[in-house]
Amino acid sequence: MSTLEFDHVTVRYGASTVLDEVSLIVPDGEIVGLVGESGSGKSTLAKAAVGLAPVHGGQILLDGEPIRLRGRHRPVQMVFQDPFSSLDPRMTIGESIAEALYRPESGRLSRAGRRVEIARLLELVHLDAGRAGHRPGELSGGQRQRVALARALAGRPRLVIADEITSALDVSVQGAVLNLVREMQRELGLSMLFISHNLAVVRYVASQVAVLEGGRIVEHGPTAEVLGRPQHDYTRQLLAAIPGGHDTLTKETNA
Amino acid sequence: MATLIPAAAPPRSVPKPQGRLGGRWTRFALRRTGRLLVSLWVLVTVSFLMIHLVPGDPVRAALGMTAPTELVEAKRQALGLDDPLLTQYVHYLGNLLHGDLGESITTQLPVSETISQRLPATASLAVLAFLVAIAVAIPLGVAVAVATRRGRRRRTELAFAGSSVVLGAIPDFLVGVALVAVFAVGLGWFPVAGRTDASSYVLPVLALAIGPAAVLARIVRVEMLSVLETDYVRTARAKRLPARRIHLRHALPNAVTATLTLGGMLLASMIAGTVLVENVFAWPGLGSTIVQSIVTKDYPVVQGTVLVYGLGVLVINTLVDVALAVLDPRSTIGEL
Amino acid sequence: MSQRWFRIVKTPVGIVGLGLLALIVLLAVFAPILWGDKASTVDTENILAGPSAQHWFGTDNLGRDLFFRVLVATRLSLTLTLVATALGTVIGLVLGTAPQLLGGRLGRLVTALVNVFVAFPGLLLVLVFAVIFGVGARGAVLAIGLAVAPGLARLCQTLVAGVAGLEYVAAARIAGVNRFRIMARHVLPNVAEPLIVNVTITAGAILLSFAGLSFLGLGVQAPEYDWGRLMQDGLSGIFVHPLAALAPGIMVVLAGLAFNLTGEAIAGVFGISTTTGTGTMQVPSGETPVTELRHDHEADGDLVLDVRDLSVTFPGVNGPVRPVRGVSFAIAVGEAVGVVGESGSGKSLTALAIAGLVEEPASVDARHLTFCGTDLLEEPANGQTHDKLLGTSLAVVFQDPMTSFNPTMRIGAQLAEVGRHHQGLDRKEASERAVDRLRAVRVRDPERRARQYPFEFSGGMRQRAMIGMGLMGSPRLIIADEPTTALDVTVQSQVLALLQDVRREEGAALLLISHDVSVVADVCDRVLVMYAGRIVEDLPTADLRTRARHPYTRALVAAVPAMTTDVDAPLATIPGHPVEPAQVPVGCAYAARCPLATQRCLEQDPTLTAGPGGSRVACWHATEPAEVLTAQEAIA
Numbered sequence A: 001m002s003t004l005e006f007d008h009v010t011v012r013y014g015a016s017t018v019l020d021e022v023s024l025i026v027p028d029g030e031i032v033g034l035v036g037e038s039g040s041g042k043s044t045l046a047k048a049a050v051g052l053a054p055v056h057g058g059q060i061l062l063d064g065e066p067i068r069l070r071g072r073h074r075p076v077q078m079v080f081q082d083p084f085s086s087l088d089p090r091m092t093i094g095e096s097i098a099e100a101l102y103r104p105e106s107g108r109l110s111r112a113g114r115r116v117e118i119a120r121l122l123e124l125v126h127l128d129a130g131r132a133g134h135r136p137g138e139l140s141g142g143q144r145q146r147v148a149l150a151r152a153l154a155g156r157p158r159l160v161i162a163d164e165i166t167s168a169l170d171v172s173v174q175g176a177v178l179n180l181v182r183e184m185q186r187e188l189g190l191s192m193l194f195i196s197h198n199l200a201v202v203r204y205v206a207s208q209v210a211v212l213e214g215g216r217i218v219e220h221g222p223t224a225e226v227l228g229r230p231q232h233d234y235t236r237q238l239l240a241a242i243p244g245g246h247d248t249l250t251k252e253t254n255a
Numbered sequence B: 001m002a003t004l005i006p007a008a009a010p011p012r013s014v015p016k017p018q019g020r021l022g023g024r025w026t027r028f029a030l031r032r033t034g035r036l037l038v039s040l041w042v043l044v045t046v047s048f049l050m051i052h053l054v055p056g057d058p059v060r061a062a063l064g065m066t067a068p069t070e071l072v073e074a075k076r077q078a079l080g081l082d083d084p085l086l087t088q089y090v091h092y093l094g095n096l097l098h099g100d101l102g103e104s105i106t107t108q109l110p111v112s113e114t115i116s117q118r119l120p121a122t123a124s125l126a127v128l129a130f131l132v133a134i135a136v137a138i139p140l141g142v143a144v145a146v147a148t149r150r151g152r153r154r155r156t157e158l159a160f161a162g163s164s165v166v167l168g169a170i171p172d173f174l175v176g177v178a179l180v181a182v183f184a185v186g187l188g189w190f191p192v193a194g195r196t197d198a199s200s201y202v203l204p205v206l207a208l209a210i211g212p213a214a215v216l217a218r219i220v221r222v223e224m225l226s227v228l229e230t231d232y233v234r235t236a237r238a239k240r241l242p243a244r245r246i247h248l249r250h251a252l253p254n255a256v257t258a259t260l261t262l263g264g265m266l267l268a269s270m271i272a273g274t275v276l277v278e279n280v281f282a283w284p285g286l287g288s289t290i291v292q293s294i295v296t297k298d299y300p301v302v303q304g305t306v307l308v309y310g311l312g313v314l315v316i317n318t319l320v321d322v323a324l325a326v327l328d329p330r331s332t333i334g335e336l
Numbered sequence C: 001m002s003q004r005w006f007r008i009v010k011t012p013v014g015i016v017g018l019g020l021l022a023l024i025v026l027l028a029v030f031a032p033i034l035w036g037d038k039a040s041t042v043d044t045e046n047i048l049a050g051p052s053a054q055h056w057f058g059t060d061n062l063g064r065d066l067f068f069r070v071l072v073a074t075r076l077s078l079t080l081t082l083v084a085t086a087l088g089t090v091i092g093l094v095l096g097t098a099p100q101l102l103g104g105r106l107g108r109l110v111t112a113l114v115n116v117f118v119a120f121p122g123l124l125l126v127l128v129f130a131v132i133f134g135v136g137a138r139g140a141v142l143a144i145g146l147a148v149a150p151g152l153a154r155l156c157q158t159l160v161a162g163v164a165g166l167e168y169v170a171a172a173r174i175a176g177v178n179r180f181r182i183m184a185r186h187v188l189p190n191v192a193e194p195l196i197v198n199v200t201i202t203a204g205a206i207l208l209s210f211a212g213l214s215f216l217g218l219g220v221q222a223p224e225y226d227w228g229r230l231m232q233d234g235l236s237g238i239f240v241h242p243l244a245a246l247a248p249g250i251m252v253v254l255a256g257l258a259f260n261l262t263g264e265a266i267a268g269v270f271g272i273s274t275t276t277g278t279g280t281m282q283v284p285s286g287e288t289p290v291t292e293l294r295h296d297h298e299a300d301g302d303l304v305l306d307v308r309d310l311s312v313t314f315p316g317v318n319g320p321v322r323p324v325r326g327v328s329f330a331i332a333v334g335e336a337v338g339v340v341g342e343s344g345s346g347k348s349l350t351a352l353a354i355a356g357l358v359e360e361p362a363s364v365d366a367r368h369l370t371f372c373g374t375d376l377l378e379e380p381a382n383g384q385t386h387d388k389l390l391g392t393s394l395a396v397v398f399q400d401p402m403t404s405f406n407p408t409m410r411i412g413a414q415l416a417e418v419g420r421h422h423q424g425l426d427r428k429e430a431s432e433r434a435v436d437r438l439r440a441v442r443v444r445d446p447e448r449r450a451r452q453y454p455f456e457f458s459g460g461m462r463q464r465a466m467i468g469m470g471l472m473g474s475p476r477l478i479i480a481d482e483p484t485t486a487l488d489v490t491v492q493s494q495v496l497a498l499l500q501d502v503r504r505e506e507g508a509a510l511l512l513i514s515h516d517v518s519v520v521a522d523v524c525d526r527v528l529v530m531y532a533g534r535i536v537e538d539l540p541t542a543d544l545r546t547r548a549r550h551p552y553t554r555a556l557v558a559a560v561p562a563m564t565t566d567v568d569a570p571l572a573t574i575p576g577h578p579v580e581p582a583q584v585p586v587g588c589a590y591a592a593r594c595p596l597a598t599q600r601c602l603e604q605d606p607t608l609t610a611g612p613g614g615s616r617v618a619c620w621h622a623t624e625p626a627e628v629l630t631a632q633e634a635i636a
C-alpha cells in the first residue's frame, strides 16, 4: 500500500470552482475520513484521484510520483455509493470482478487461476464463493457493496477510495460493511480515503479526519482530536448538528 | 419495491437559488435564439448544397438528355453554376436576404411568387389540423387517464389503447383516401378534391389531424398517469383538495409540459404531412408543388419550398420551447 | 432474459403483432413464387374491372389481377423497409455512440449536429434526400434510411448517456477497461431493449414512408411495384372502384401495425412503457393477534389519534400481500411519537394509511381509527367528507422535499390553496396567510419567497415551506415521514428544531418516521419499533438505548455507530434479511434472525403486550433480561 497526496488540487466545472487548492495526505496503511456537506466537493476529490474529474491545478501523487490515470492497472480504485447502480445488472458478479482482475505482465491469467482468485476475493469480503455465478439482482444492498469492494480489491490497488459506501444501506447492514472496512485495513494494511457525511461512521473507521467546506479543507488531524477538540467553526457546527449526542440544537433562520 | 428505496438517501446537492428572474429569461432567450440561428444556417446550407449533391449535371438532368448543349450551358450560366462554390454560396445567401429564391427552370416564374401563391393553402390546412388535433387529444387523454388510473375500467383502457394504436398507425394519406372513398365518393357530403369553400377543408383537415390526435392523446394519457403518481400530487391529496383541482391545476400543467416536447415534434411532422395529404386532395398548396418539382427536377423550386417547410418547422419548435418555458419555469435554466 | 422474450408471445398484443409479422414475412417469401405470374398476366379483355369472382379486387389498367399484385408487392415493400431500417439503425448507432467513444469537443459536435437534424420531421429529410439520390427505389432506401438516422441517433445518445453515467461504468473505467469494451460489454447490452423497441416501431414508420414516397411517385417506379405504387395507380380510379386504392392501403396498415404492436409488446414485457397494476381484490379478514393498548384505560378525550388493528393489503400474484399487519397505537395531545425500523417494515404505509393517502389497488382495514375524536372509518352523516377536518388539522411532511412540491406552481400559491379550499379565505387573504406561515417557519423574506418556484428553494427551505403548508390550518397532528433523510446534517438539525418549535407553539402532536434511531431519540417522547409490518416494541425514548426488551430493538440500536460507540469493538450486525411481506412466517417474524428464538417462537406469533410502565413488547422472551444480555453479546 501507498501514500496518496493531493497537492494543491483545483477542480473547476465551467465557472465554478469545486475544489480550491486542496492539499491532503492519505498515509500508508491508514484510513482517512473525509466529511462535509453535500456540494462541498467530497466526491469531486475522489473522482479527481481516479481521473473522472478535470484537474485544473496542482497534482495528485502516489508515493511521490504523479498518479497514473490511463491504461490498465490503475493503482487507485474506488467503491461507489449506490449499491443498485454500482454493478452491471447483466454480468454475474464473477464476471464483474474478473474484469477488474490484476493481470501479471507475463501473459494472461488462466481460467482456473481466475476462478481461484475470484473465490479468494469473495471470501475476503465474506461472501460465499458460490455466489460468483449470481447476478446483482439476486443480492441485497449490503452484499452488493461487498462485491463492489471485492472488485475494487481485484486490481491489487495501492489505495481504495470509498465514497459514501454505506449511506444507501439499511442500518442493519451498514454495520457489517463498516466492520469489513476495518478488517481490510487491519489485515491487508489497506490505505483508504473514506468519504461520508456521517461523522459517527467516520469516527468509527478512520484514524484521521479531514473536514471539507466549500471546496477547501478547513480542518485535518487525528480523529480523536478533530472530533474531540474541533478548532474550526464549521467542524463545531457539524458536531453540534449530530442528532442524539447534543441537546442544544442550533436555530438558524435560513436553511 | 420498497427495497429499491434506499433507507438513508444521501444528502442531495441542491441547485443554488437563482438570482434575478430577468437574468434567467435573458439567458434563455439568448440560448434559444442562438440555437434557432444555427438551425437556420444548417437549413439554408442544406438547401443550397442539395443541388450540388445531385450526381451529374443538375441542369442536364432537369432539361433532359435531348436538350441542346447550348441551352444547358446558358442555363448553367444563368444559375451561376459555373462559379466557384463559395461565390455561389455567398450569392445564394445574398439573394435570400432580398427574398429572391431564383426562378423555376421549367416555368421561368420567380420561385418566391409561386410560393406566396401557394403558401396560404398549405398554412391554413396545417394550422387548422393542428388546432383540431390539440382540441381533441388533450381533453381525451386527460379524461381517459383519470378514468383508467390504477387499473380501473380495464375495458375503457383497452378500447382506447387499441383504437389509438390503430388510428396512429394509419398514414395520413391513407386516411385521406379512405375519407374520400366514404364521404366524398360514397356519400357525396364533401367535395372530392380541390380547395373551394369551407366544406372542402373538412376532409383534408381530418386526414391530417386524426393520426397525430390519436398519438398525442396516448402521450397525454401516459404522461398524465405518471404525473398522477408523483409526490407532489400526493401532497395535493394530503391537502384534501377537490379532485378537479388536483387533476386540472396540479397534474395537467405538468403532464402537458412533458407532452409538449414530443407533441411539438408530432406537430412539426404534420407540416410535412401536408405534402401527402395535398396530393390526395389535389390541394393547390406547396405540397403539390414540391412533389411536382422533384419529379421534373426543377431544383430552384425544390430549394425554395424546402426552405419554407424547414422554416415552418423551426418556428413551431421555437414556439414549443417558449410555451414550455412559460409553463415550466425550470426549463429556462437547463441546457437546451 | 430469454424467458422474458418468451413472455412476449403470451401477451395479447404480442400474439397479434408477432402473428401479423409472421404472416407478412411468409407472404414476402412465398407470394412472388406462388403468384408472381398471375400478378403480371396482362388481360386486355378486363381492363380496370371491378371486383369479381375471377378478380377479387378487380384489375388495373392492363387488366392485371389486383389481389395477387397486392400480395406479391409484399416482398418489395418489406425488403425496402428492412434495408432502410438496417441503414438507419447502423448510422444511428454510430452517431449515437460517437459522443461517448470520441468524448470531448468532437463528441459534443456530433451531439449538436444530431440535435439540429432531429428537429426536422423525417418526411422533409426524405424529400431532401430524394432530390439528391434521385427518384426510384434505391434513392428512396437511401433517403429514408438517412432520414430516420438522426432520430435513432438521438435516442441512442440519450440511452447511452444514461447508462454511461451509472456507477458500474465508472467502476469499469477505473478498473482500466477501455472505452470500446465498455461500450460493447456494459453500455449497449443495457440499452438493447429500448433500442429494439424503437427500431421495431421505426420500421413500421419506415414502411409507411415507403408507401408515402411511392404514392407520391417518388419511390418505386414501374414496372416494379410496392404497396404505395399500387395505391397511387388505384387513386386515379377511386370513383370507379375504391378497393383498388384501399386494398394495398389496408396491407400497409396491417404491416405497420405488425411492427408497432410487436414493439409495444416488447416494451410492455420489459417495462419500458407504463401499465398499471392488477385489479382490486377482496381482502380476507385479518387474524392478527389481539393487542393490548396502553391507553385502553385512558380517557378518549386526550387522544389525537387512536388506531387499532390497522392493516394495509395489496393484491399479489399469489394472493393478497399484507405489508402492514395489525398495527395499534395511540397518540396523546401534543405527544411526539417516533417510528423506527428497517426499510420495508411498513413505516411509510402505516403513516399513509392513517392520513388516508393509500390508494388502489391497496386497501386499508382497521378495527378502529379516530382522529381528534372523529371516526374516520365512517362517512359523516350529512353527505360531507372528512376533507375539511383532515385538510386543516392534519399536516403531512414527506421525505423528499425536491419532489413534493408542484414544480410548475409558485410556493405561495401552493400554500394558499389550503386556505382557499378549507378556510373560506379569499385569494388575497389566503396569500397573506401563506406569507405569514412562511414567516412562521422562519423563511427569510417571505413575501419574495412566496412568489418563487420550488426549484428556486434549497432542500431545507422546501422542507420548511412544507411544514408551513401544514400550518395553514391549525394542525393537531403532524405526520412526518423521513422529513430530514434527504437533507444535510446541519440542515437536518435545523428542520428538526423547527418541528419541535412548531409542536410547542401549536400544541400539535407529532408522528415522526425515521430509519435513524438517534433522530427519533432526539425529538420524540415515545418510540414504536416496527418489524415486518408489526409494532414489536413501544417504549419511552429514554429507555431506547438502555432498557429495550425486544432483541430486534437492541440489535437495531447496537448496529448504528454513535459518537460514543466503542471504536475498538466490532459493530453489532443483524444476520439474514428482513422478511418479505409476501413470505411472513407463522411464528415470530423475527425468529430467523433472532439469537433468542426457541421452538415456541417458530410456532406462535407473540402478541404486543403491555408491561410495567406502560411500554409494550411483542416477544416471548422479552421478560428475561439476563438472556437478552447474553444475546446482546451473541449478536456482537
Ligand SMILES: Nc1ncnc2c1ncn2[C@@H]1O[C@H](COP(=O)(O)OP(=O)(O)OP(=O)(O)O)[C@@H](O)[C@H]1O
Pocket (backbone or CB within 6 Å): B001, B002, B003, B005, B006, B007, C314, C323, C324, C341, C342, C343, C344, C345, C346, C347, C348, C349, C350, C515, C580, C581
Ligand atoms: N404499491 C405496492 N405494491 C406492493 N407492495 C408494496 C407497495 N408499496 C409498498 N409495498 C410493500 O410494503 C412494504 C412496506 O413498505 P413501506 O414503504 O411502508 O416501508 P418503510 O418502512 O417505509 O420503508 P423505508 O424505510 O424504505 O421507507 C414493503 O415491503 C413494500 O414491498
Ligand code: SF4
Pocket (backbone or CB within 6 Å): C551, C552, C588, C589, C590, C591, C592, C594, C595, C596, C597, C598, C601, C606, C618, C619, C620, C621, C622
Ligand atoms: S419472540 Fe422469539 S424470535 Fe421473536 S423476537 Fe422474541 S425471542 Fe426472538
Ligand SMILES: [Mg+2]
Pocket (backbone or CB within 6 Å): C347, C348, C349, C481, C482
Ligand atoms: Mg418509508
